[in-house]
Amino acid sequence: MKYLDEYRDSTLAQQLSQRIHKATKHNWTIMEVCGGQTHSILQYGLEDLLPETIELLHGPGCPVCVTPLELIDKAVAIASRQDVIFCSFGDMLRVPGSQNDLLGVKAQGFDVRIVYSPLDCLAIAKNNPDKQVVFFAVGFETTAPANAMSVRQAKTLGLGNFSILTSHVTVPPVITSILQSVDNRVQAFLGPGHVCSVMGWKQYETISNHYKIPIVITGFEPTDLLEGILRCVLQLEAGEYKVENQYARAVEKEGNIAAQSIVEEVFDVSDRMWRGLGSIPKSGYKLSYDYADFDAERIFQLETISAEEPAVCISGQILRGLKKPHECPAFANMCTPETPLGATMVSSEGTCAAYYKYGRIGQTK
Numbered sequence: 001m002k003y004l005d006e007y008r009d010s011t012l013a014q015q016l017s018q019r020i021h022k023a024t025k026h027n028w029t030i031m032e033v034c035g036g037q038t039h040s041i042l043q044y045g046l047e048d049l050l051p052e053t054i055e056l057l058h059g060p061g062c063p064v065c066v067t068p069l070e071l072i073d074k075a076v077a078i079a080s081r082q083d084v085i086f087c088s089f090g091d092m093l094r095v096p097g098s099q100n101d102l103l104g105v106k107a108q109g110f111d112v113r114i115v116y117s118p119l120d121c122l123a124i125a126k127n128n129p130d131k132q133v134v135f136f137a138v139g140f141e142t143t144a145p146a147n148a149m150s151v152r153q154a155k156t157l158g159l160g161n162f163s164i165l166t167s168h169v170t171v172p173p174v175i176t177s178i179l180q181s182v183d184n185r186v187q188a189f190l191g192p193g194h195v196c197s198v199m200g201w202k203q204y205e206t207i208s209n210h211y212k213i214p215i216v217i218t219g220f221e222p223t224d225l226l227e228g229i230l231r232c233v234l235q236l237e238a239g240e241y242k243v244e245n246q247y248a249r250a251v252e253k254e255g256n257i258a259a260q261s262i263v264e265e266v267f268d269v270s271d272r273m274w275r276g277l278g279s280i281p282k283s284g285y286k287l288s289y290d291y292a293d294f295d296a297e298r299i300f301q302l303e304t305i306s307a308e309e310p311a312v313c314i315s316g317q318i319l320r321g322l323k324k325p326h327e328c329p330a331f332a333n334m335c336t337p338e339t340p341l342g343a344t345m346v347s348s349e350g351t352c353a354a355y356y357k358y359g360r361i362g363q364t365k
């Protein structure tokens with residue numbers, strides 16, 4: 001299949017692996033930011049193609065994983081109302097809250113629906129004027145434009161029974177937070193290809209220059225990832241630091257200006273809680289003043305709901321690259337995809353789930 005098979009070519013992958021081996025003279029730790037990249041690395045066994053001296057750290061770029069437990073509890077509370085139709089992408093339904101998950105709420109007979117676009121919710125709202133229709137707006141910069149579009153469209157249509165429960169986070173503040181932590185181990189980043197297709201990569205130049213760290217914006221296929229790692233290694237070995245764009249077939253430096261503009265219109269930058277990582281300043285979006293009437297947290301007055309993470313779960317340390325899933329005492333025994341204790345196990349892009357699925361149990365790399 002064109003635009004896919006050539007990025008999974010085993011001969012090219014072997015050639016890139018050989019170039020990485022040849023270029024690597026020292027120990028390096030490189031973090032891939034996106035959950036999709038983590039998934040590909042484990043699915044295709046890319047770590048086995050790298051020298052022992054390169055360690056990949058799996059970063060915080062899985063939106064389901066970093067959605068705070070307390071927000072899942074808020075989603076469950078809203079969905080458990082007779083006057084609500086609660087809409088979500090399918091991957092949020094099994095994320096465990098403190099007492100229940102959205103699938104459990106649906107099983108109890110409440111109206112929880114899987115949608116493929118937030119715009120689908122507008123039709124549902126139009127057809128159900130006696131119900132409040134709430135969309136669970138989770139994600140990084142990639143999903144923010146469509147969610148912003150749904151809110152603007154709802155305002156244009158005068159839909160008073162549509163709102164969104166927002167959990168939008170952004171990548172640059174979290175990688176800055178990782179770099180600022182005293183125990184940081186990251187020496188180079190594989191940057192988030194999909195996020196940069198929307199936002200461009202100018203912000204990453206500021207980070208690269210300030211922290212003197214290589215950042216290579218990278219795609220998601222095996223040869224994308226190997227090439228991204230090679231470019232990181234070449235910079236690290238040469239003592240250089242700059243932003244490179246490996247994913248040029250999808251990413252331009254300026255990003256998608258139209259998408260950025262609707263996000264700026266509908267959302268304000270705000271502090272955000274990240275599951276396992278705590279509050280990070282200016283690391284996400286909230287609805288702006290002009291669109292505050294579409295804020296489900298405000299409509300349903302959920303400020304009092306709070307939640308504690310399970311004490312055993314070390315997902316925060318995993319998301320910062322400090323530990324690997326097999327170092328969690330619950331991994332693959334108490335915590336499995338069937339019985340997840342933390343979101344990094346329940347999401348298909350989560351590091352714990354990927355280690356479990358691809359059998360990297362007890363492996364150190």
Ligand code: SF4
Binds near residue numbers: 340
């Ligand atoms: S294995 Fe489960 S409990 Fe342990 S860090 Fe991963 S999600 Fe948390």
